[in-house]
Amino acid sequence: MLLKIINNIFRFIIIGISSYILMTKSFELTPYLMLFLALSLLASGLSEVISNRKRTWGYTTIIVSLFIFFVSLQSFILK
Template sequence: MKILRIILQLAALGFSAYVLWTQNFTLMPYVMLMLGMFMLVAGFEKIQSDRKEFWGYMFVLISLFIFFVSAQGFIVNA
């Protein structure tokens, strides 16, 4: 789970750096999708730990919102 989180974190960072460098904002839904997947994995990682933290559930809720925003971005850009 930790390796997947790091891969998603680097992918989101790479996509965002590319978007900022080229000023090509059509890739923004992909950045949001990667960020949503990262937040979802981080939330599940916190929930699966011995202490069931509030922030684990909050990360999952935030990731659902980010998925919704990403889906809207895909629909608007299509």
């Protein structure tokens, strides 16, 4: 239950940052967008693994979120 609430918070943040980027055509917040996307996918994957519904989908989501998190950290470092 807590992971779903956290995931929804991350989704609202993602929608807000995406809307800002689309309206202003300023891509300075893209690393933050990727960071929150990775955190949202991580929460979703953990929720799937914990609930034992689709374990392979949960593990795949966790791996993808770690990759996006790594790319986001690289963009923060290179900025």
